[in-house]
Amino acid sequence: MTDRKIVFYPEEKMILTGEKKTILEASQKAGIAIEATCGGKGTCGKCRVRIQHGAREPLTNVEENFLSSSDVEKGIALACQCRGYGNLEVFVPEKGNELSRKLSLESKKVLLDTDLRKEYLELEKPHVHDFRSDANRLIDGLKGKQINPLQLDVLSTIPFILRENDFKVTAVLAGNELLVVEAGDTRNKIYGVALDIGTTTVVGFLLDLCQGLVIGAASRTNKQNSYGADVISRIQFSNEQDNGLKCLQEDVLSVINEIINELTQQNGIDIGSIYQVLVVGNTVMSHLFLGLSPAALGKSPFIPAFSSMTVIPAYALGLEINHRAQVIVLPNIAGYVGSDTVAALLAVKIDKYTGSAMMIDLGTNGEIALACDGRLYTCSTAAGPAFEGAHIYHGMRAVKGAIEKVRIDKTVTVDVIGNVAPCGICGSGLIDAVSELVKAGIINNNGRIMSQKDLDGKIPEELWHRLRHSSSGQDFVLYYGTTDADDIVLTQRDVRELQMAKASVRAGAEILLKEADIKARDLNAVMLAGAFGSFVRKESILSIGMLPRVDERVVYSVGNAAGEGAILALSSENERNHAQYLARKATHVELSLRADFNRSFRDACAFM
Ligand code: FES
Incomplete structure (x- = not known):
């Protein structure tokens, strides 16, 4: 060959x-x-x-x-x-720049309470009356602090570093562990990276852990995307292909290394000064990052290999930072409620609400949490990746060129990310489009796009001309293309995809309310997390019936809560402990085992 x-x-x-x-x-x-x-x-x-x-x-x-x-x-x-x-x-066409809709946490000030610290030591040199070993001399210099037994790779460097630097060195400690010994005084250089590994996008934040400041943010498309848009395809690939798991792990690690490289280069920082990385992600992403098989997550009862917080050295993964740095993966709650949800719950302080609060994170998966009277419930809905533009005829992610808002009166007006000619529609645009078309009577309550014959003389002529019959059914033209670009249409199948996605979110939310024995009207807050939640119009999301029936005033966006939670957990040991508490406290409701899910789902399909 x-x-x-x-x-x-x-x-x-x-x-x-x-x-x-x-x-x-x-x-x-x-x-x-x-x-x-x-x-x-x-x-x-x-x-x-x-x-x-x-x-x-x-x-x-x-x-x-x-x-x-x-x-x-x-x-x-x-x-x-x-x-x-x-x-x-x-x-390969550029997929646009996602930073604009993802990263709003740059320059954020954080309260430092980290277990990561540096101590500068000017040690007494050995002499004929002082026979202490190099290691003991160093530990004595740390003034009686409890230090775990030194690892061989740290021990092997100490004699050289001490002598080459006149016994003036900096000890880098994480809790009781001596991570590394550095030449001279490096106390003003302590950095960490918080990572949110999404199924579609990986986002990294660089923190200056001396100043308590987020000094950089960068994101990349998750390279695993080429094996499928959702976690199920990744699980299948990992199970069915030789080296599938290794391949997926290498892909995500290479994306992370690229992000870290970009962040350190932009800020003129040595990668060796990064001593901690805090990772959050959905449970499948966390498994793939650690090289753990997600096979058991692919079938009921969806059991993860681990659920507690996990700490491993960077060298075990091949991350290009200080090789002794700690990589901390926050705990997950269940097979489909991961550490990204835990981080988001931490960021929004869900357990501090008086009354009841719901958080919905709509990304490639849809996770829902409900806090009520000291209790915490979670579930995961098979919302599918429609909100990320997948399975939508002209769907695309929320990047440059995506229609993000749609208004319909006598004609159609669209807002496009980056103010360029549109090349597709993202999740928020899709919800807007369907909501507006339902209001205009062009989509009926069952989700059917009406034909020109149905609507003859009943809607403005300009809108009427946008209705078309195609091989897949009825379409509505959202944007007329030019000679070089196709028209952007909403198809009947797109509407069905959205109906399924919104119905599964609504059914999940209703079941959590039932589990907590409260009504939608009892909710004091419905928080929409994630980039999608930040840009979707709440009147549209309410009007298509994706949320329980609540007052519009209690619905609000909480931005990139998972990223914010990861930053908090990196900068504070207390916050990290609190994340573990939240993960333990949560009662997970497995929707696939609920007999009432199908009925709730059916009820939620209609546009009322
Ligand atoms: S990846 Fe080629 S058609 Fe889906």
Whole structure:
């Protein structure tokens, strides 16, 4: 078999690949992130790339289904389908910059209460009346503090560092553990990184742990995306492919190393000065990060391999920071309620509310928590990744070019992230669009997009012309494209996807209320967490019936609560302990075991 060369642009990254490999498989080997919502099964049409040079095999049936003739003329191909006859040059479209909607925590001041500290020591040199070992001399210099037995790799460096630096050194300690001994006085350099590993996006925050300040933030698409948009596809890939787990772990670690590199370079910081990394993520992401098999999470009763807080040295994972740094993974609550939810609960101080409060985190998964009279309940809804734009015909994540808001009166007005011509619609835009179309009578209570015949003379003419019949049913044109770009439409299938997602969130929320034996009107707060929750209009989310019936005034966004919680837990040992308390305190309600879930779900499907 002869190897073929594929060069990926704009990175200009070259990879040699076997002739049977698709572009997607080659990109995975090359570490190039191509959005592959269905994990390469040929059902999503999201893995579009452009062949810049080279001949390809004929279009597959899947491509014929998803690509228009103008796409084909432009060289657009589906990466999971396309193979080259020889060498190829492939352009992977930029997925936009996510920072604008994700990272609002930069420059945040935090209260320091960390167990991480440095002590500068000027030690007495050995002499004929002082035979103490180097290690004992150092520990004595720490003035009787309880220090755990030293690890061999620390011990092996001490004699050299002491003598090369005239016995003037800095000891870096985390609790009772001596992490590392450094030359000279480095007390003003203590940094940590808080990481929120999302199924779609990984976000990192760099903290100056001397000043108590978030000094940088960076994010990257999770490279695991090319194995599927949701956690189920990742579990399947890990179970079914040789080296699948290793591959997924390497992908997320490489994204994290890129983030840390960017943060340290931008701030002129030595990576060796990062001594702690605090990690949160959904339970599957935490498993993959640690290289633990998520197999048991893929089937009932969805048991995680671990649930307590876990601390491991950076060198065990290959993180490019101080090799002795501590990597702390916050506890998870259940198979589908992870440490990101724990961090979010910590950030919003859910247990401090008087009365009852609900928090809903809508990302690729939908987690819900309810605090009430000292009790805490959680559940996870199979909301699916519709809110991230997956399984939506023109769906995309909330990045530049995504329609994020829609208003409909006599015509349609859209707001687009980055103020550019739109190329798709993200979750908040989708909810707006459906909410507005229901109000305009264009979508009925059952979620059906009405036809031109149904609405003849009943709606403004401009809107009436936007209704179209397509092979998949009725569509509504949200934005007319140009000669170079297609119209952006909302399809009947999109509406059904949203109905399923919103009904599962609503049903989950109703079941938690039932479990706590309270009514929706008893809720003092309904907090929407996550980037999505920050940008969705609350009147739209309420009008499509995604939330229990509450007053609009009690609904509010709490921003990137998981990221904020990770920052708190990194900067304060008390907060970290409190996170563990919250995780232990939570009673998890497994919706798949609830006989009343299906009825609640059915009731919640309609647009009332
Ligand atoms: S169609 Fe290619 S990844 Fe889904």
